[in-house]
Amino acid sequence: MNLAYQKHLTYAISKKSENKKFFEKLKKNNPTNLDKDCNRLHDEAFEVIDCLQCGNCCKTTGPLLLYKDIARLAKYLKIKPATFTENYLRIDEDKDYVFKKMPCIFLEENNCCSVYENRPNACREYPHTQQSKIIQKLKITFENTLICPAVAKVVEGLKLIYN
16 A cells, blocks of 8 residues: 555544544534535545555455345356355345455455446445435444545545534
8 A cells, every 4th residue: 555545544543533523523513514525525535545556445345235236246257146145245244245355356456446347336435425415424434534545534624624
């Protein structure tokens, strides 16, 4: 991983307790411009952060796979959904399908995804800071500060606005 990206994550880890309190405050206050501010900060973060220089999400965090994801990937791989499920997936503690092991089996050495056009929806939407109703995604956003340097950067920007 790029050293600058690692610094964002190390900083987020050092601010974990502070960030948790910040998210509790955000949830309580529910600011009206949160989506707009978060989306702007997301765009700014990804102007300087390149996922292909990182890949930490694909190395450490498995996506939840819905049936449509399983069907799409199985079709792409030219196997039956049941075979895909048996070979690649397990059911986690939340009763969701996730990959059996990490890093992701579809992650290539250059951090590209070998099934990019057919990737699971959770991967398409990651890191979720570019969506609406961010207030409902604060728990996952907090967790993602420890995984994604862009999210760590977004949260530092939100703290400047809302603290």
